[in-house]
Amino acid sequence: MPHKAFADPASDRNPHRPVPDPATADRVRAPLALALALLIVPGRAVSNPLYLEALRDFERYGETIWRQATHAGAPPGTGYWGDGNSSGNGGIRGSCGVAVACATLVYADPDAPETVRRLDQLRQALEYAAQTHVTGPYLCRDGRRWGRGWQTALWAGSMGLACLLVQDRLPSNTVAMVQRVVADECNYRAAIPPASGYIGDTKSEENGWNSNILTLGAAWLSGHSNAPAWLDAAKRYLVNTYTVADSAGDPLAPWITTTTLYPSYALENHGFFHPTYQMVGGMSLGDSLLMARLANPAVAAELEPFAEHNVLEVWNRILAPLLLDSSDFAYPAGLDWELHDFEHNSYLAWLATHFNDPLARWAHEQVARLVRHRQMVNGDGTFVGPSGGGFYREAVEARRTAIAWLHTRVNAHPTGPIEPPGPSFLHLPDVRVIHLRSDRGSFSISYKPGRVMAVIEPAARSIPEEAFLTTPRLPGILGLGQLGPPTDAALRELQTFSGGFQATLALTNGTAGWTLAQVFCDGHTFALIEVPYPTGAPATADPAAFIGGIENDPLTGGVRGLTWSGGRAWITNRSGTVIQITNRWVCVDDRHGVVAGPAGWFEYRAASGYNILGAAEDQLRFLPQAPAGVRWAIWFPAQTAAELEQHAAQVQWQTDGRFGRLTWPGRDGQLRTMEVNLPQSDPYPPYPVPPSRGAASSTQGSYTFDRVLDGRQDTFWVSLYGPTNRAEWLWVSWDRMVALSGATLWPRTDNGGYGPSYVRLLLDVPEPLPGSNPPPGGRLVYEGPVPPDAPLQVTLHPPEVATNALWLLLGAYDRGNTNQPRNVQVAELVFVERARAGTYGHWVLTRFPSDRLEQPEQVDPQADPDQDQLPNLWEFATGTDPLNPGSGTAGWGPGGYNATEVSWTIFRHPAPIGLTETFLQSTDLRGWSPVSPIRQRRIGFTGAAEVWEVVFPRLTEARFYRIQYHLEFDR
16 A cells, blocks of 8 residues: 555644754744645646646745846847856757746736746847857857757747747737747758657657757648648657567657667667666657647647657556656666756656646655655745755756646646555666666666666655655765776576565775675665675775765755664754764664674764755765675665664564674565575785886876875875877886786876876886887786776786886876876886796686685695595695696606606696695505605696606516695685
8 A cells, every 4th residue: 555645734643753943953844834735636636737837936936046038249238047148958959948937827827926027037038049040140148059959949939939928929929039939940850851860869859859949830820831830840850769579569660760779679878777867758748748738729730749749658568667755756866967956747748738647646646745845945936945956956846847737727637546666576688777666765876887886765654845865876885895886797596575675785995895785675664784895905994884875955954863762963964974883773753773793883974965866865884893804784674763773673683604694574574585595705915916026107396106105195296198099008017927816006096086097007018118109018807997087906816926116107087087188197006926836826816716815615735626536735845736626636646667767757836936746656555655756757748737758767676756835824
C-alpha cells in the first residue's frame, strides 16, 4: 500500500521533529505550511491556481532583471530579461522563456490591472529578439545577432509561443517580426535531418526541442508556401525524439531514422544515465503539440501520433519506476543540474492532462505544491533561489511552469483519476543502474565507470515541508575509504526476490586496489558489506566510508536533528558544524537511520554554504577503526530513533578470520543474513624503491628536479615550458634491476591544479635522453589522463623489471584549465616494489593472478595449486608453471653414461635469488650426504627454464642422487 503522502495541516508537525532555536535556524514557518496545505482528491486540481500564483510571484524577480536596450546597435524602444546577449542561456533563450511566463499571465487573466505593463514588456522583449535575429537589422548587447544555431529552434519556439498567446493584443508589426523569425528558423531546421546518437550523449533532447519551431510554424503559419515542408520535418523530429534501434512493429517505423535511446529505453546524457534528460525529450514533445493545438487544432491532430511516439513507453518503463513519493525523480547515477528545481512539472502536466495517466496526475498535483513552496521559501519570487544557477535556471522554470498551466487549460483531461506510486524494481544493464522503490523509500545503485554510487532516500514524511532528506551524492556510499573513490565497477551477480534484490559488485578504486561489495535490500533495509583489497599505498588520507549526502537548507526546514544512544544534536543548515559520534548507530531527523561496524565512529559534517547546485549538502560519514579492513553498514529508512535502537541491538557481526557473517532484522522483523570471504594478509606488501638518480627535461628557477624525490608533497618541480608544443619529462634510474609493482605521480593540486593532464610511463628508456623531444624507445606500461586534484597511481601486475623509468608529460593543467598551460608542476614521484626480481616472491607475483595472492593454499612454497605433486618451490626452482599440471617435470632426467661418468639433465630457473640448490647422494635411500658434480654446463632452454647437464663420477657400487632446494628469503 502506498504510504501517506499528504497530511492535515494540524498534524503536520511530527513530535520527533527537532525544534531549533528560532534565532539560529532558517526554518519554514507555520503560515507557509498552512498556505500550501491543500488536500488532493480525485477530480480536483490544485496545480492550476498554484501555477498562476507562482508566475505572479515570479514577476517581482523578473523586474530585477529587466533591462531597457540602450547599447550601441540596439533595436529602439525594446528591452529584455537577462543579459541580452546573442548566445548563452542568459540571453535570448532566457528572455524568451520569461516572455512565455508573462504572456501566459495575460492569456489567463486579460483583465488584470498588470496587463498593460505586461503587454508593454512583452512587446519590447519580442521585438528585441526578433530585430536582433540574423534576419533583422539590429544587434544584441554583445554586438552580435542570433539564429540558425543548434539550439535556436528552442529559443524561437518560446518567442513564437509568447507571441501566439497574446497576438490579438500586440501591434501587428510586432507579430509580423516574430513570424518572420519563426519562418526563417523553420526553413533552417527543416533542411537538417534529425540527429542520431544515444551512447553518453543522446540526441533525444535536441530532436525534441527542434520540433518546437517546426510544429509551431506548420500550425501558426499554415498558409506559408513552405508550411508543407515544415509539417513533414515536424513529424520527423517528433517521431525521432524517442527511438530505439529495433523499430519492428512500430506503426511509424518508416519515419524513424535515428537511435536516441538504449534498447531498454534508457537514456544517457553528459556521459551517464540522466533522468532529467530522459524526461526532457518527452516534455518537448508535449510543448510542441501544445503550441500546435493553440495555433491550429487541425494541424495538431495530424501531428498528435508523432508527438505521442514512445512517450508512454519511456514513462512506464523508465521514469514512472523512478518517481519518488515526493514527486521528484530518483537519480541513481547522480545529477549535474539543480536538485529539486521541479522543472519536470510541465512533463507531468502533459502526461496527466493529455494521456490521462493517474500516476502522472498524482505526481503533478504534488510537484505544483513543491514549486510554490520552494518559491515561498526563497521569498523573492525566484523558483530555485540562491543555490541555483542564476537567471537562466529561473527563466527555464518560469517557462515550464507557464507551459504546465497551459496544459491544464488546453488539454482534454485537466482532471481525472489519481494513483500514488506503489512498489517498483528497475534494472537497466545498458546504463548500469539498479533502483527499488518501496513504502519505506527508494534505493539506487549505479555501477557505471566514473558514476559508482548508491542513494538511499527515506519516504517523505509530509508534502511539501518534509519531502526530502538525502542527496544523490557522487561518490556516495559505495566503495569509499582509504583506497579512494571507486572509478569503475562490475556487477558480478544480481538476484531478485519479492520486494527486494541482492547484488555483488567488484569496485575498482583507481590504481590503489579494489573493493568487493555485497548488497542486500528488502525494501525496508539496505545492508552493505565491503571488503577492500589494496594493491598499493593508500590513495587518500581520508578513511571515511559509507559517505551519504544529507540535504540541509531552507527548503528542507533549515535544521537536521541527530539522535544516538544517550545523545542528540541539532545541526543548523550551512553552519559548518562537525560532530563526531562514538556510537554504533545514528538517526537523522527520526527517519534515516544507519548502523555500522565492526568498530569505528560516525561523523556529521554540515556544509558551510550552498555546495551543490540547488542545495546545501551535509555529509554523514563512518570512520572505521581499521581503515583497510572489512566494514559493513545497514540503513533503516523511515524508522524512528527508538525503532532504530531496537534494530541495532539485534545486529550481529561474526567472523572466524576467514569468513564474516552479518545478521540484522529486515522486513517485518525477519532476520536477514549475508556472508563474505575475508581477505588474508598480503604476503608481499609493497615497499618504496627510491631512485638513485634522475633528471628533468627543463627546470624553472629553484624548483628543481630533486624536489620530486624529497618525500614531501608541499615542494614541487616546475618545468620551464608548458607541455604544449614540446615534450616535458621526468626520468629516474636505479643502481639495480627493480621489479616495479606500482608508481605514483603527485601533481601540484593547488588552485584547481598545475600538474600534468596526460602522461605516459616508459621503462628502460635508452640513454642519453633528448632535451625537448620525446625520448626514442622505451617500454610503454601506462598511458592516460591525470586528475587535476589527486595523485595518479599506476598498478603494475605482474611487476615490470627495469633499471630506469620516465614519466612523459603530454599535457598540463593551469589552474585546472588545459588550454595553453604556462608550465607543468609535479610534487612527488614514488615507485614501489613487492619483491626483488628473481626472488620467489617475484615469481609468485608474475605467475599468479592478483585474486590468488592472499590465499596461502595457492602461493605458499609448499603449496601445490595445480595438484601435479610438485610444490611451488620445486616449480620455482625448475622454471615450470605452478598453475598448469601439464608443465610439470621431475626436475631432472637421464642424460648419458660411459665407463667413468654418469650424467643427468636438470631444469633450472634462469636466475633465482634467495634459493640454494644442494645435490645429495645415498647408497641405501636412508642416509644422505652432500655431493658436488664433477662438472655442469648449460645445454639449452625449454620454456622459461634452462636445461643443464650435471655430471657425476661412475662408481662400482650403486648410488642414488637427489636435489634439495632451500629458500633463504622470498623477496
